[in-house]
Amino acid sequence: MNRQEDYVLRTVEERGVRFVRLWFTDVLGFLKSFAITPQELENAFSDGMQFDGSAIEGYARQQESDMLAHPDARTFQLLPWRPGDEPVARMFCDILLPDGSPFEGDPRRVLKRALDKAVEAGFSFFAAPELEYFYSKSTTEFEPLDTGGYFDLTPLDAASDLRRQTIYALEAMGILVEYSHHEAAPGQHEIDLRHADALAIADSIMTFRLAVKEVAMESGIHASFMPKPRTEYAGSAMHTHVSLFEGEHNAFFDASDNTGLSKIGKGYIAGLLAHASEMSAVTNQWVNSYKRLSSGHEAPGFVCWGRHNKSALIRVPAVKPGKEHAARIEFRAPDSACNPYLVLALILSAGLRGIEGNYELPPEASDNIHDLTSEERRAVGIKPLPHSLHDAINLFQESEFVAEVLGSHVHEWFLRNKLDEWNAYRSYVTAFETNRYFPIL
Amino acid sequence: MDPLLIYSPALQPDLLPTIQEHGYEFTIVSSVEEASVKQPPDGWSGAIISTLDNKETAYELCRFLRETTVEAPIQPLLIIVKPETIKELEVRDNLFDEFLVESQIRIELAARLRHRFWHTGRGTHPDLIEYGDLILNLETYQARIRDRSLDLTYMEYELLKFFSTRPGKVFTREILLSRVWGYDYYGGARTVDVHVRRLRAKLGEEYASYITTVRSVGYRFGTSKWGM
Numbered sequence: 001m002n003r004q005e006d007y008v009l010r011t012v013e014e015r016g017v018r019f020v021r022l023w024f025t026d027v028l029g030f031l032k033s034f035a036i037t038p039q040e041l042e043n044a045f046s047d048g049m050q051f052d053g054s055a056i057e058g059y060a061r062q063q064e065s066d067m068l069a070h071p072d073a074r075t076f077q078l079l080p081w082r083p084g085d086e087p088v089a090r091m092f093c094d095i096l097l098p099d100g101s102p103f104e105g106d107p108r109r110v111l112k113r114a115l116d117k118a119v120e121a122g123f124s125f126f127a128a129p130e131l132e133y134f135y136s137k138s139t140t141e142f143e144p145l146d147t148g149g150y151f152d153l154t155p156l157d158a159a160s161d162l163r164r165q166t167i168y169a170l171e172a173m174g175i176l177v178e179y180s181h182h183e184a185a186p187g188q189h190e191i192d193l194r195h196a197d198a199l200a201i202a203d204s205i206m207t208f209r210l211a212v213k214e215v216a217m218e219s220g221i222h223a224s225f226m227p228k229p230r231t232e233y234a235g236s237a238m239h240t241h242v243s244l245f246e247g248e249h250n251a252f253f254d255a256s257d258n259t260g261l262s263k264i265g266k267g268y269i270a271g272l273l274a275h276a277s278e279m280s281a282v283t284n285q286w287v288n289s290y291k292r293l294s295s296g297h298e299a300p301g302f303v304c305w306g307r308h309n310k311s312a313l314i315r316v317p318a319v320k321p322g323k324e325h326a327a328r329i330e331f332r333a334p335d336s337a338c339n340p341y342l343v344l345a346l347i348l349s350a351g352l353r354g355i356e357g358n359y360e361l362p363p364e365a366s367d368n369i370h371d372l373t374s375e376e377r378r379a380v381g382i383k384p385l386p387h388s389l390h391d392a393i394n395l396f397q398e399s400e401f402v403a404e405v406l407g408s409h410v411h412e413w414f415l416r417n418k419l420d421e422w423n424a425y426r427s428y429v430t431a432f433e434t435n436r437y438f439p440i441l
Numbered sequence: 442m443d444p445l446l447i448y449s450p451a452l453q454p455d456l457l458p459t460i461q462e463h464g465y466e467f468t469i470v471s472s473v474e475e476a477s478v479k480q481p482p483d484g485w486s487g488a489i490i491s492t493l494d495n496k497e498t499a500y501e502l503c504r505f506l507r508e509t510t511v512e513a514p515i516q517p518l519l520i521i522v523k524p525e526t527i528k529e530l531e532v533r534d535n536l537f538d539e540f541l542v543e544s545q546i547r548i549e550l551a552a553r554l555r556h557r558f559w560h561t562g563r564g565t566h567p568d569l570i571e572y573g574d575l576i577l578n579l580e581t582y583q584a585r586i587r588d589r590s591l592d593l594t595y596m597e598y599e600l601l602k603f604f605s606t607r608p609g610k611v612f613t614r615e616i617l618l619s620r621v622w623g624y625d626y627y628g629g630a631r632t633v634d635v636h637v638r639r640l641r642a643k644l645g646e647e648y649a650s651y652i653t654t655v656r657s658v659g660y661r662f663g664t665s666k667w668g669m
Contacts, residue, residue: 004595010582015590078592115627124629174594174639196635197628248614248630325631 004073005045012038012089015078021090022049022069023206025107027058027410028285028417029339031206033090034069044071048096058413059095059105067103069093075203080172081214092203105409107341111202114345114405118352123244123251125348128178128195128328129205131336132236133212134187134229135159139222142229144187152182163189166215173211175204185233195241195328198344205238205340227284227335228291235292235299238336241317242347243328244268253319253327259307259364260319260327266361269305269314269329271354272347273362276303276313276333278399279346280385281392281418282406283334287425290388292335300332304365304382312365313385333385342406349405389425393418443486444468446476446515448502449494459547460489465554472498473505484515484610487557489550491521493543503536516608517557521546572605572663575644575651586648596622597640600633604652604662613659633660 012020019035022044026032034051036044043049048068053060060067071091078089095106102109118125135145146159159182167177176194183190191212193204209225216223228235244251244264252265261269276283284293292299298310305314315330334343353359365382372382386392396402396415403411445460445467460467467489470476488506492499499520506515517538522530524542539553570577574587582598584591593601603621604612612620614630628635637660641649653661 007582007595007598014581014583074595077594080592119627124627124631126628126631171642172592174597174643176638176642194635194638197632199627200635245629245631 002073008045008071008073008076008091009038009041011076012041015087015089017078017087017089019088020044020071021079021088022071022093023090024069024093024095025206025339025341026056027105027107027339027342027413029107029206029337029342030057031210032056035088044069045073048093048100050098053095053103058410058417059103066098068096068098068100070096077173080169081211081218090207092206104407105413107339107410108199108202110406110410111199111341111345113407114348115197115199118244118348121352121356122246123352125198125344126195126243126245126328127198127201127344127347128193128241129201129336129340130190130192130237130239130241131205131208131212131225132183132188132190132238133223133225133336134185134236135162135189135216136187136222136224136229142224144185145221146182147186148182149186150182150184159187159189162216162219162221163191165218166212167191169211169215170208173207175207175211183234183236185230188234188236195243198242198348202340202344209336225336227286227289227337228295231291231295235295236336237292237299237332238334238338238340238343239330239332240334240343240347241328241330242351243326244351248325250325250327252329253324255324259316261316264355265327265329267355267357267359268351269316269354270359270361271352271357272314272329272331272350273303273305274354274359275346275350275399275401277383277386277392278395278402279343279350280333281389281396282342282346282402282414283338284392285338285389285418286335287389287421289335289337290386290392293333293385294387298332300385302365302377302382302384304362305329306365309365342410345405346402350401353401389418390422393422443481443483446470446485446488446490446506448476448488448490448499456489456546456550459550460554470502473502476502476505484607487517487519487554488515489519489521490537492526493521493523496526500533500536503533507536517554519550519553519557570602570605572608573651574648575601575605577602577605586644589645591643593640593643596636597643600636601640604660608663609661611655611658611661617659 017038019037020041021033021035023031023033036049048070050066050068052065053067054065071093075092076089078087094108095103097103115125137143137145163180167180170177177191178194179192181190212223225236252262253260254262284290293301300311300313302313304312305316306312307316309315313332315332317328317330319327331347362381386395445465447467447469449471468479470479490499490502503518506518519539519541520537521541521543527542530540539557541549541553568580576585584593584598584601600621614633617633618630637652641652644651651663655661
C-alpha cells in the first residue's frame, strides 16, 4: 500500500467515515457511484471493487461485463453536504478489466491518455470552465426560479443564496471559484472555476454538477444543465479557458507578436479550429445542444477566432501586463451537459495536432459573424459549426482524429448511441410542428 | 533528518554520545566559514553551540545562523554556557532559542532537544507539528486549525506538512514540485499554485496568510522571525 492509500485509511478511521463513495463516469458524462464500507477500502485499493459494467452506458457488452473500480487515493475528499456526525467521503475511480489492465471505455482513461501525450511533448495542460445552468421551481417543467438578468443583483433572491451555498460546498472540497453571477436568462446562473490541470478540472466539473444539484435540492429547487431549456432564453454553455505550460512558462504567450500569441499558441488555435466540427458531437452531444448553437446570443455558430469577438468560436482574451502566465484561449462551443473528460481530451489533442502539424492560423474574424450574410462568410472562408446532432454525427463518424483520441471502443459506442438518439428525435412530432401546421394545414 | 550543526570541536566529551544515542545526526564545525561551506541543501535542522571554549566565535556563529539565513531562521538553536556567563545572555536574547548551563547537561540536553523538535517536526520523533493555531499529527495524517479539522486531500496534506516543518523558508515552485510531489504530475510546476490556493481556501480567511506568495520566487509558510 502506498502512502496516499494509507492517508485515506487513516483519515477514514480518524474522522469516523461510515461510507466511502466510489465515483466514475459513463461515456455520456453521467456520474455513477456505489458506496463501500471502510472495511472494504483496503481491498478496493489492492484489487479494485468488482461491479457489473454492462449496466453502465458505454461500458462493457454482456459477455465481458465484470469490471473493477480502482479508487484514485489522490481524489479522496469528504463531502460537505452530508451530516457532519456521519461523514461521507468520495474517491474517483479508474476502471480496470478483470486482468487489471485499464478499460479503454473509461472516459477518465481517455483524458489521461491525451494528457500523457501532452507530457511527452513537454506540456502541462490547464483548463478553467465557466459553467452555466438554470434553477427551476419544478423538476419536470422549466419554471425559472427568478426573473433576473445578466449580472443582476436581486435582493431577497433565493437563487443568490443557493449560489453562495454551492460555492461554500465547492470550496470545502478544494474546488475554487473565480466568479459567479446571474446570467442573461431568468433563473440562469454562472459559476466560473479557477484553472487547474485538466484531470483535476474534469473531476471538479463532475463534482460541481452534483454539488449544484444537491444544494438546490435541499431547498426543493431543481438545477438543470440542459443546454437550451427554452427557445427565447439564452442556452447554458461551458466556455472553457485553456493554456499550455512548459514548466513555469506559459507556452501561449509571446510579447513580441502583436496578437500576444506565440507560435505554439497560434498552432494550437489552428488545430482546434480545424477539428472543432468533428468534435462537435462530443462538445455538444445532445439534440438540444444545437438549439443553443443555432440561436445566436453569444453562442458560437461559426468556426473562427478573434481577440475581441464575443461571437467567435475561439476568443483570445487580452493579457494584462505582468499577467503573462494567464495567457489563454477560450473555447466557446461546449455546453455544460457534456462529458468533461472526453471534451478536454479532444480540446487538448486538437491543439497539439495543430502545433505538431504546423497548421496555419486563418485570419482573425473581427466583425460579429452573425451579422454577415452567408455569402460574406463564405467569401472570408468562415464555415458554420454543424447545425444539428445529425450533421455532427456524420462528421464524427468520418473523423480519424476523433477516433484516435477517444479510442475505437468509445468512438464506436458513442456513434451508435447518438444515432439512436437522432433516430428517436427524427420521428418525434414537436410542439413547433403542431403549433405551426395543425391550424393551417 | 537533516544534521544538527555542532560547535565546537572540543565540546564536552559526554555530549556527543548523548546526541548520537537519541538518533540525531550532526556535523561538527570549527568556524563560521566551515558552517557556511558545510550547510546541507535543505539547511541545518538545528544547532548546538558551546560558548565554553571560545565565546567570540560561538556568538559570531549564532549571529551568522540567525542573520544570514533570515529567510529560514535555524530552529532550534541551543547554546551551552557557563554558570557565570548567564548574565551575558540578557543582551543576546535574539541569538538563541534555549540555553543550557554546564552541569547535569546530558539529561537536560536530551529533554530540551526533544521538546524543541516537537515544535518543528524535523527531529527523530516527529509526531506533531505545531505552528500558531495549526496542528498536524503525522501519525494519523490529521490537520486541525484551532479545533477545526481540515478536510485535506493527500497532496494538500503533504504540501502543508512540507511547509509547516520549514517555516519561514522560501521555496520555488520547482523545488516544491520535486520535493512534495516527487513524480511527474500532469499539472507541472503550475500545479503548485493551484494547490496553494486550495490550501489557503481550506485554511480559511483568517489563516490563509500562513502561506505567503513571494513575488517571482515562490512561496513561504509563516513569517520569518524578523517579520519579513
